[in-house]
Structures are given as structure tokens and as C-alpha cells.
Amino acid sequence: MRLTGHLFCPPSFCASDQLMPKSLRMIDRSTADFSELGNPIELVARFVVKQDWFLKQTHADGVVVDVPGHWGQYQLRVDWQEDLQVLRVNVMLDLLFDDVPTVHLKTLLSDLNDHLFLGHFRLSSDEREVQLYYVLSLRGAGGATPEQIEDVVDILLGQCEQAAPAFAQIVFAPDRLASSAGLIMAPVAGQA
Numbered sequence: 001m002r003l004t005g006h007l008f009c010p011p012s013f014c015a016s017d018q019l020m021p022k023s024l025r026m027i028d029r030s031t032a033d034f035s036e037l038g039n040p041i042e043l044v045a046r047f048v049v050k051q052d053w054f055l056k057q058t059h060a061d062g063v064v065v066d067v068p069g070h071w072g073q074y075q076l077r078v079d080w081q082e083d084l085q086v087l088r089v090n091v092m093l094d095l096l097f098d099d100v101p102t103v104h105l106k107t108l109l110s111d112l113n114d115h116l117f118l119g120h121f122r123l124s125s126d127e128r129e130v131q132l133y134y135v136l137s138l139r140g141a142g143g144a145t146p147e148q149i150e151d152v153v154d155i156l157l158g159q160c161e162q163a164a165p166a167f168a169q170i171v172f173a174p175d176r177l178a179s180s181a182g183l184i185m186a187p188v189a190g191q192a
Contacts, residue, residue, distance in 0.1 A: 037143035040087045041080045071164035085139040091132040118155050
């Protein structure tokens with residue numbers, strides 16, 4: 001599959017008034033083809049198309065995806081660096097931290113980072129936005145598998161969803177800034 005256009009909006013998503021997926025577990029392992037190694041950007045595009053998310057190709061080796069979540073909208077940015085054989089994945093949260101003291105935000109990021117499985121939260125260069133950043137090295141692998149791509153995207157988006165209440169608290173209720181990152185990032189089973 002090649003990306004030919006600059007913007008993709010699947011009809012089923014554009015016509016739908018329900019923006020939130022039923023589950024954060026987006027992987028359908030029964031239909032995945034794990035034997036195929038391929039260009040990571042093309043594999044990301046295939047996965048995104050299956051999810052009916054908005055996809056924009058920024059350049060030959062990069063895409064930006066709008067992902068609906070339970071707590072808000074996320075922007076997934078994926079770039080393939082052929083010369084280094086690495087896939088850079090960023091997930092931007094849709095909160096702005098204009099009025100939050102940087103020291104409080106950095107403390108929260110540090111606390112949250114202690115509980116992550118993949119990547120780390122960091123501030124954007126203007127210190128107004130938070131992103132979850134991860135680099136997947138594929139040197140010597142001959143490409144990526146659909147399973148790798150799906151797992152990375154699933155885990156990163158899941159971690160953002162799990163941390164979103166802590167970020168919302170620091171924006172909307174900074175007076176209750178007790179470090180709750182450990183509690184928020186604790187594994188849970190089920191949904192209340």
C-alpha cells in the first residue's frame with residue numbers, strides 16, 4: 001500500500017458522530033499478518049486505515065494521525081529515519097500548559113516517566129505541550145512487522161490515556177497537586 005494523497009478521512013469515520021473507540025485495545029491479532037516485514041511508515045498507514053483514523057502524510061517518511069481517545073484527542077506523529085534505521089514516534093496530548101508552573105509540570109513528568117513501559121513524557125521546546133516520545137531501532141531487522149507497529153502504537157496511546165487524568169488535574173485543579181502519578185499509572189483491570 002502506498003500513500004498517495006496528503007489527507008485521508010475514511011467515510012465510516014467522517015460520517016460517524018461517535019469519535020471514541022469502544023476500547024483502547026485496537027489490535028485484532030486474528031487478522032494480523034506477522035510474517036511480513038515492511039517499510040514502517042507503510043505499516044503504520046495500514047494500521048491507521050484499519051482504525052478509521054485521520055491520516056496525513058507529511059513527507060515520504062512521515063505521517064501525522066489524529067486519534068480519538070477517552071480523555072481527548074491525540075496527535076500521533078511517526079517518522080522513519082532510513083539512514084539510522086529508527087522509527088520515531090510522538091504522541092501529543094491536546095492540553096496546553098500555559099498557566100502551569102514549569103517546575104510543577106516537570107515534577108509530574110518525572111513521576112509519570114517512572115511508571116512507563118515504553119518511551120518518556122517530555123515538554124515541547126516552547127514548554128506549552130506534552131508529548132510521549134519513543135524511538136524503535138530496527139537496524140539489522142530488515143524492516144518492521146505489523147505486530148511491532150501495532151504494539152508500539154497501542155502501548156503509547158494506552159499510556160497517554162492512563163496519564164491524561166494527571167495532566168488534567170495539573171491544568172484544572174493545580175491546588176490539589178499531590179503526586180498521584182503512581183496511583184494513576186497503576187495497572188487496572190476492568191472499567192468502573
